[in-house]
Amino acid sequence: MTVGIAAIPLAMLVAMASEFVALGRERALMQTAADAAALSGAQNLTLVGSSARQSTTDVERFAMAQVGEFANRATVSFKATQGSDGTYTVEGLALRPSFFGDLVPPGGFRIEVKAIAESMQVQPLCVIGDDGTVGGKGITASNNSGIRARNCIVHSNSDFELRNTATVEAGSPRATGVATGSGFTPAANSGALRISDPFRSRTIAPPADCSTVPDNGLYVTSADTVTLSPGIHRIEYNMTGTSVLKLLPGEHYFCKGLKLRGQGRLEGEDVLLMFTGGNALDASQNSSVSLSGRRSGPWAGFVIVSTRGNYANFTIASSNVDKLLGTIYLPMTRLQVSATGEVAEGSQWSVIVARNINLSNNARLIINSDYEGSPVPVPTGVGNQAGGANVPLRLRQ
Structure with missing residues (x-):
């Protein structure tokens, strides 16, 4: 009887020891989840920029996903906060039952964790394929095509697929979905x-x-040089042969399509090309394009834009598209790029934000990031104005 009575507190001590070991593992799990979520939040915060930051709800869900089945045994919550100084804070709280109906300790075990992360290095954000549909592909490249965007973020908001011998060389290639290809x-x-x-x-x-x-209507020429003042253009230009369409500085609104064939050329400095409806730019054969974006005004930093109701494909099938600044x-x-060589290699810098970016044949899309001294300013939210950062990140706390 004496041994039996003595065994009761001993069993309680063993049970309490086991429980405290489990509690230590659970605390470590919560801290790891908070750390990972804070790092992801800090990374995204610096990428997106101050004008378009990621919802904290997604980061909180990310943290919850890290704790797995522990959330079935305890009441778990996370709170994410974006700091104005570029930091990202994630606080976690877990409440779970304890001994003797939560009497020891009173109210059950309480696990509180906190993580603060910040970025240590900036990379410009140069390419976004924004197809956010389930199973969609924001960026694809096939055959021997690819993207060269050294020191830049190249990001797909869905899947990112490379087929055949396609390549992507970037500071950081990323996919919200799945990135496939070698x-x-x-x-x-x-x-x-x-x-x-x-935007x-x-x-x-x-x-x-x-x-x-x-x-x-339709304007077709094979030899003329057409000089176009800024404004609204309700005419379809089809430049063939050795013709040239020269855009004067300003904002050009195209209510119809613009096609370049043969050795037709499109050129313009300090210009914006906006395409409405189902209209687009189509450059193929040996045509050439040399465009530099707006230097001032509400469209400063932009060179080609399509309206939100425009689903037409923009096509670059010529390797003489050397400047898209x-x-x-x-x-x-x-955006379909199917040229047989380099595209946009003569630009100091380029940024592309499109629903889909598809490359094929031997097309090589060159994304430069030489922002210093460019006459065209970089808009807030992209390039070196996104505050883009991928690695390294660090945990401040």
Whole structure:
């Protein structure tokens, strides 16, 4: 009887010791979840920029996913906070039952953790494929095509797929979905947090409806040089042979498509090309394009834009598209690059934000990031104005 009575407190001590060991593991699990979520939040915060930051709800869900089945045995919650100084804080709380109906300790075990993360290195954000549909592909490359964007973030808000011998060389290739293919340098990061469209709040429209401008039909030329003043153009230009379409500085709104064939050329400095409706730029054969974006005004930093109701494909099938200095913004549009050589290699810098970016043949899209001294400013939210950071990050706490 004496031994039996003595065994009771001994059994209680063993049970308490086991419980405290389990409690230590659970605390470590909660801390690891908070650390991982804070690092992901800090990474995304610096990438997206101050004007378009990721929802903290996604980071809190990310933390919850890290604790797994522990959330079934305890009441677990996380709170994420974005700091104005570029830090990201995640606080976690777990409440679970304890001994003797939560009498020891009173109310049950309480696990509190906190993590603060910050970025240590900045990379510009240069390419976003913004197809956020389930199973969609924001960026694809096939055959021997690819992207060279050294020191830049190249990000897909869905899957990122390389087929055949396609390659992507970037500071950091990333996919919110799954990155597939062996041609990534360095290895792509799958499961990244979504990067919101940095320009989603912008109104994209001509100063007047296209229907208010006379319809001038189709203009085809094989040898002329056409000089076009800024304004609304309700005419379809088809430049063939050795013809040239020269855009004067300003904002050009195209209510119809623009095609370049043969050795036709499109050129313009300090210009914006905005395409409405189902209209797009189509450059193929040996045509050439040399464009530099707006240097001032509401569209400073942009060179080619499509309206939000424009689903037409923009096509670059010529290797003589050597200069696209500025931001190309195609929110609902696919950019198809099927040239047989380098594209945009003569630009100091380029940024592309499109619903889909598809490369094929031997096309090599060159994304430079020489922002210093450029006459075209970088818009807030992209390039070196995104505050983009991938690695390294650190935990301050």
